[in-house]
Amino acid sequence: MIRGKMFINGEWTDAKNGRVREIINPFNQEVIATVPEGSAEDSHAAIAAARAAFDEGVWSAASASERGERVRLIGQKIANQNEEFARLESLDTGKTLEESRTDMEDIANVFFYFAGLADKNGGEVIRSPLPNSTSIVVREPVGVCGLITPWNYPLLQAAWKLAPALVAGNTLILKPSELTPLTTMKLFELFEEVGLPTGVANLVLGTGKEVGAPLAESTDVDLISFTGGIETGKTIMQAASSNVKKMALELGGKNPNIVFADADFETAIDQALNAVFFHAGQVCSAGSRLLVEEAIHDDFVEELVKRTKRIKLGNGFDEKTESGPLISAAHRAKVESYIQIGLDEGATLACGGKRPDAAELQNGFFLEPTIFTNCRSSMRIVQEEVFGPVLTVETFRTTEEAIAKANDTIYGLAGAIFSNDIGKAERIASKLRLGTVWINDFHPYFVQAPWGGYKQSGFGRELGKIGLEEYTETKHIFRNKQPQPIGWFRG
Numbered sequence: 001m002i003r004g005k006m007f008i009n010g011e012w013t014d015a016k017n018g019r020v021r022e023i024i025n026p027f028n029q030e031v032i033a034t035v036p037e038g039s040a041e042d043s044h045a046a047i048a049a050a051r052a053a054f055d056e057g058v059w060s061a062a063s064a065s066e067r068g069e070r071v072r073l074i075g076q077k078i079a080n081q082n083e084e085f086a087r088l089e090s091l092d093t094g095k096t097l098e099e100s101r102t103d104m105e106d107i108a109n110v111f112f113y114f115a116g117l118a119d120k121n122g123g124e125v126i127r128s129p130l131p132n133s134t135s136i137v138v139r140e141p142v143g144v145c146g147l148i149t150p151w152n153y154p155l156l157q158a159a160w161k162l163a164p165a166l167v168a169g170n171t172l173i174l175k176p177s178e179l180t181p182l183t184t185m186k187l188f189e190l191f192e193e194v195g196l197p198t199g200v201a202n203l204v205l206g207t208g209k210e211v212g213a214p215l216a217e218s219t220d221v222d223l224i225s226f227t228g229g230i231e232t233g234k235t236i237m238q239a240a241s242s243n244v245k246k247m248a249l250e251l252g253g254k255n256p257n258i259v260f261a262d263a264d265f266e267t268a269i270d271q272a273l274n275a276v277f278f279h280a281g282q283v284c285s286a287g288s289r290l291l292v293e294e295a296i297h298d299d300f301v302e303e304l305v306k307r308t309k310r311i312k313l314g315n316g317f318d319e320k321t322e323s324g325p326l327i328s329a330a331h332r333a334k335v336e337s338y339i340q341i342g343l344d345e346g347a348t349l350a351c352g353g354k355r356p357d358a359a360e361l362q363n364g365f366f367l368e369p370t371i372f373t374n375c376r377s378s379m380r381i382v383q384e385e386v387f388g389p390v391l392t393v394e395t396f397r398t399t400e401e402a403i404a405k406a407n408d409t410i411y412g413l414a415g416a417i418f419s420n421d422i423g424k425a426e427r428i429a430s431k432l433r434l435g436t437v438w439i440n441d442f443h444p445y446f447v448q449a450p451w452g453g454y455k456q457s458g459f460g461r462e463l464g465k466i467g468l469e470e471y472t473e474t475k476h477i478f479r480n481k482q483p484q485p486i487g488w489f490r491g
């Protein structure tokens with residue numbers, strides 16, 4: 001049994017109020033850890049530590065290459081312990097071990113990539129339009145960063161924030177989801193090992209309302225980067241107005257997957273399954289809205305349903321398992337309520353829609369992969385993020401109709417086009433109001449390319465060069481090389 005701690009001002013600590021939370025394995029509901037259940041008091045202690053560390057300037061004053069070297073070392077340690085991290089992530093989330101291993105490779109690469117960028121931004125010299133002057137633009141750290149992350153990719157989403165925040169010279173407080181804190185705690189052990197200065201990186205544990213909200217509200221926090229649901233994002237945005245914090249919001253999606261009749265059938269079927277049912281649909285960019293050209297609808301759906309029924313649910317540690325459980329009883333209940341909404345709205349249940357019967361799955365939060373056909377854009381099941389293994393299918397006849405339906409939600413995170421007419425696919429890509437568009441693929445993301453949403457999927461970008469810039473302020477320094485009185489006021 002793991003006994004967790006928070007990490008505040010260089011010390012491993014319990015919650016000041018002494019409370020603990022049990023962390024359970026969503027595959028069988030066994031208690032796998034107890035961790036502190038913090039309160040606002042713990043968050044305020046962490047904010048004070050991060051503020052003092054930033055104001056002291058030890059980390060921001062270190063050379064960019066030194067910060068990069070420390071961050072590279074963290075990446076190396078993660079790579080060396082890939083298996084331990086992956087096992088812990090699968091235990092905590094229920095996702096397959098194969099998936100967790102890939103996540104850990106991605107995470108190490110995130111630290112390597114941002115470490116490599118550390119000393120590449122030397123600023124810019126501007127040709128000043130004024131005589132006898134110099135003009136330079138430099139990037140500086142923003143200050144104290146509050147980083148808040150969700151449960152579906154616990155360490156990955158944390159890494160996307162931590163690596164650039166550290167490289168840029170900020171200090172930080174990370175608040176992971178209260179459901180899945182285990183790998184994040186382990187990462188903070190590595191921060192200690194590489195000798196990050198005291199107070200630079202702090203970890204608080206507990207619920208969003210108690211421990212997360214103070215990060216958004218505090219006037220000692222300069223930036224909030226949040227990944228999570230849209231309603232939480234709105235609350236955080238309001239709270240962060242207290243001192244007009246810099247912000248990045250990575251919110252939900254209701255992502256279209258557009259399949260044309262001229263697409264390679266086998267590829268489109270295989271990718272459509274993966275688009276929506278990977279990690280039991282608990283992916284912000286899940287392809288949960290299938291838009292299929294009318295001419296192939298019946299054949300496509302028939303094959304999709306056949307293969308969906310064969311998806312092997314099970315223990316993430318079993319190599320045969322293709323999909324694990326949902327994260328919690330509450331989340332499964334939410335997804336089930338959406339299935340009921342779909343039925344009430346008149347969508348046709350083509351498969352799934354219930355908990356599996358297999359005896360070995362009864363203790364886990366499992367739900368059968370579900371497909372609704374005969375869906376319309378006006379339905380809630382088509383408009384709202386379900387964040388589970390539920391696919392809606394709509395049809396289209398023309399390219400214009402496909403584009404209109406694809407764009408017809410409040411979200412704008414990601415989506416895909418399957419077609420062998422690449423010219424057509426690229427024209428459509430330019431019309432989709434999405435942060436990421438895939439052509440003849442679904443899901444690829446990598447650290448070199450930016451990630452983020454249009455519309456109510458949020459703002460700001462993670463990853464890529466822009467993902468580092470989010471953690472910097474831009475300063476223009478102008479110098480008059482021949483200063484003299486200008487005599488505007490004559491008195």
Ligand SMILES: NC(=O)c1ccc[n+]([C@@H]2O[C@H](COP(=O)([O-])OP(=O)(O)OC[C@H]3O[C@@H](n4cnc5c(N)ncnc54)[C@H](O)[C@@H]3O)[C@@H](O)[C@H]2O)c1
Nearest residue numbers: 149150151176177207208212213228229232250251252284
């Ligand atoms: N856009 C992306 O890149 C991306 C990636 C992963 C997940 N997501 C989204 O995350 C959501 C699922 O994650 P979730 O259920 O953990 O989301 P959530 O919004 O419930 O919680 C996210 C985090 O916010 C904290 N929180 C909750 N209330 C808070 C408050 N008032 N103040 C401060 N913090 C608070 C939670 O404790 C958690 O750590 C989905 O909507 C999914 O699309 C988006």
Ligand SMILES: C[N+](C)(C)CC=O
Nearest residue numbers: 152153282283284285
């Ligand atoms: C951003 N991503 C795809 C890694 C996780 C979304 O939930």
